Amino acid sequence: MKSTMDIHELKNEEVDSILKWIQQEKVLVYDKSYQCETRDVFKAKLDNFYAETKDPLLTAVIGEIGNNSFDHNLGSWTDVVGLLLEVLSAEKLVILADRGQGIRASLSRIIPEIKSDKEALEIAFTKVISGRSPEQRGNGLKFVSSAMQNNGFSLWFQSGTGAVSISNKEIKFFENSFNIKGCIAIIKY
Amino acid sequence: MKIEIKKFGKILVSRPDGREAFSSAKAYIFPKEMKEITLDFDGVDVLAPSWADEFISGIKNNFKDIKIDFINTDNQSVKATLDILLSLSN
Numbered sequence: 449m450k451s452t453m454d455i456h457e458l459k460n461e462e463v464d465s466i467l468k469w470i471q472q473e474k475v476l477v478y479d480k481s482y483q484c485e486t487r488d489v490f491k492a493k494l495d496n497f498y499a500e501t502k503d504p505l506l507t508a509v510i511g512e513i514g515n516n517s518f519d520h521n522l523g524s525w526t527d528v529v530g531l532l533l534e535v536l537s538a539e540k541l542v543i544l545a546d547r548g549q550g551i552r553a554s555l556s557r558i559i560p561e562i563k564s565d566k567e568a569l570e571i572a573f574t575k576v577i578s579g580r581s582p583e584q585r586g587n588g589l590k591f592v593s594s595a596m597q598n599n600g601f602s603l604w605f606q607s608g609t610g611a612v613s614i615s616n617k618e619i620k621f622f623e624n625s626f627n628i629k630g631c632i633a634i635i636k637y
Numbered sequence: 638m639k640i641e642i643k644k645f646g647k648i649l650v651s652r653p654d655g656r657e658a659f660s661s662a663k664a665y666i667f668p669k670e671m672k673e674i675t676l677d678f679d680g681v682d683v684l685a686p687s688w689a690d691e692f693i694s695g696i697k698n699n700f701k702d703i704k705i706d707f708i709n710t711d712n713q714s715v716k717a718t719l720d721i722l723l724s725l726s727n
Contacts, residue, residue, distance in 0.1 A: 511650030
């Protein structure tokens with residue numbers, strides 16, 4: 449078994465299509481049936497996901513990643529408002545994507561010395577700090593990381609050119625060759 | 638006093654919902670002063686740190702030196718959420 453998740457090895461047309469969409473400079477909604485313009489719509493889809501999977505931890509992980517999009521981007525979406533959530537049940541894949549400001553821009557408001565998208569992701573996934581200081585926040589992605597490492601799920605997450613892959617109790621951060629406008633997360637369960 | 642968390646919902650995942658739950662409890666459930674509280678997670682399907690952080694931080698910030706107990710925490714998401722929140726607050 450590979451130690452980390454590689455999105456290019458998923459060979460999934462829908463993943464590839466969303467990846468192309470989220471790299472473009474300016475876009476329209478990818479697909480209205482997957483777009484959650486508000487938190488309420490996202491919550492309803494999350495309720496459905498739990499009803500289908502009966503997996504509390506995976507549902508909590510998706511809830512954390514999805515709600516992060518709304519917490520950090522309300523009023524500052526680049527173009528498309530809200531969060532894309534697509535569940536590919538047969539492939540056991542969940543895709544979340546937003547056209548928000550991204551992790552580095554969010555964290556740079558309180559840590560201006562961040563030098564790269566990769567460094568921003570390392571901070572977001574390993575340190576208790578948040579772009580919404582002075583509120584006591586910043587535990588969500590640590591929770592996601594822990595749940596992924598301890599329960600056999602895999603995650604690939606990218607914002608800008610910074611990416612993180614978590615699988616098989618291993619977490620790896622790297623700079624990717626392409627740029628994500630906002631954030632994208634792909635979970636394999 | 639004991640609070641049945643399931644009365645706020647069975648899938649508890651966002652900060653606004655956690656904040657709203659705390660505000661409602663403060664207005665209608667909690668006494669003016671409180672030294673101990675038990676949070677009962679029986680019947681909760683999904684708990685995420687965002688909701689729990691808002692609710693528990695609200696209690697801690699409003700009731701100085703309060704002792705909080707957690708019961709019926711076997712659900713995987715409840716356990717993982719409390720583990721990370723309690724480890725970060727220590």
